[in-house]
Amino acid sequence: MNMQNTESLAPPPPRDLRSMRLPMVMMRDILLKTIFRKNTNTSSEIAAAICLPVQITQELVDMAREQKLLEAMGTLNANSGNEMGYQLTDAGKARALDALGQSEYFGAMPVPLDVYSEQVERQSIRNIQITRGQLTNAMGHLVLPPTLLDQLGPAVSAGRSILMYGPPGNGKSSISNGIRDALGDRVYVPRAIEYAGQVITVYDPIVHTAVDEVEEDMSSLRRAKRFDQRYVCCERPTVVTGGELSLKMLDLVYNPTARTYQAPLQLKSTGGIFIVDDLGRQEEPPQALINRWIVPLEESKDILGLQSGEKFEVPFDTLVIFSTNFHPNEIFDQAALRRIFFKIKIDGPSQEDFLKIFAMVARKKGMPLDEAALVHLLKKKYPTIDNIYANYQPVFLIDQMISICEFEGIPYQMSPELIDRAWGNMFVKDEKIVK
Known part of the structure; x- marks a missing residue:
């Protein structure tokens, strides 16, 4: 899906407080809690913190000012774009603490479930x-x-x-x-x-x-x-x-x-x-x-x-x-x-697909293929497990042979003997442990 389609699915920004479809008291309290917790001052800072457009945030700020919960601080310095600053009144701080006692949530305004x-x-x-x-x-x-x-x-x-x-x-x-x-x-x-x-x-x-x-x-x-x-x-x-x-x-x-x-x-x-x-x-x-x-x-x-x-x-x-x-x-x-x-x-691979996977993994890991080793694997080892192949086995066997080569200090290679050693780690012999 391209970006244009993604944009067409985007949720449109709310237009005003009424279109938010949230309880007014809840929105006001989240505003107060956010200002209290984040120490934000200007409308644009508060808007960014509660994830709402500035004009809706300003509506909330004005409502809180009418209720004497916020007060204007006067114009701030040029770093704030000469925006008006706001701070909580004593009543606003008390309301913020009371609201935090009911729910610690602050920040982004929630989206109503519907x-x-x-x-x-x-x-x-x-x-x-x-x-x-x-x-x-x-x-x-x-x-x-x-x-x-x-x-x-x-x-x-x-x-x-x-x-x-x-x-x-x-x-x-x-x-x-x-x-x-x-x-x-x-x-x-x-x-x-x-x-x-x-x-x-x-x-x-x-x-x-x-x-x-x-x-x-x-x-x-x-x-x-x-x-x-x-x-x-x-x-x-x-x-x-x-x-x-x-x-x-x-x-x-x-x-x-x-x-x-x-x-x-x-x-x-x-x-x-x-x-x-x-x-x-x-x-x-x-x-x-x-x-x-x-x-x-x-x-x-x-x-x-x-x-x-x-x-x-x-x-x-x-x-x-x-x-x-x-x-x-x-x-x-x-x-x-x-x-x-x-x-x-999802079944195991056929022998043909198993060989394809084996060759692909070997190439990716820098392990040269060896015909005698592959014949030994297919004719001697797999018949012991009824020729049941699994997708994980090529990676397991090749990683085992790589570990052996690195330990022995020899170039990456496969041989019937290395196949036997790798095979020995793929299955646990069924035997009784004497305690």
């Missing part, structure tokens, strides 16, 4: 159309059977759930990352959203990659004013979880000290991809995890709960990729399987 829902619809992952070329380019470093792309393409374009299953070590994680790379466009992530007077922070620098617009275009300052600064322009997010995933991680995170909420992982991944790797290795059984996803996957909405016990709906616009080494029938009932839209088996 306004954010409209933005999610505009930039929905289900609006993306992935071409075969895009997917092939993103998977270029992998040797995959052509039929696999036939299955993956429609699955990614649909923006629906995908279950990838098959024996370990065949690139399910790499394929998931390739899908992420194929998306390639941007979304707007709110710094925080508001529901029922509660603030939920969403933007997370660990999950979200902000786009550095200065490098993109010299007119970035002009463009910055074109979208609501309460959002951050980011690459489509990707959240990857593995054996550590628990049901609790899918709930709102409440900070009792700050009295604020943090969005759960699946809300942070809105507009992007949520990868559940190694399904079946978590503490909770896979069936319990999939049951938690049933409503979001079917209805494109998730249900979260506040500390008060109140439940509310948030948009669920995420491509969920489940990856497992188990057969689906072993870990799910049929009702759960019906709700996963695409089921794709």
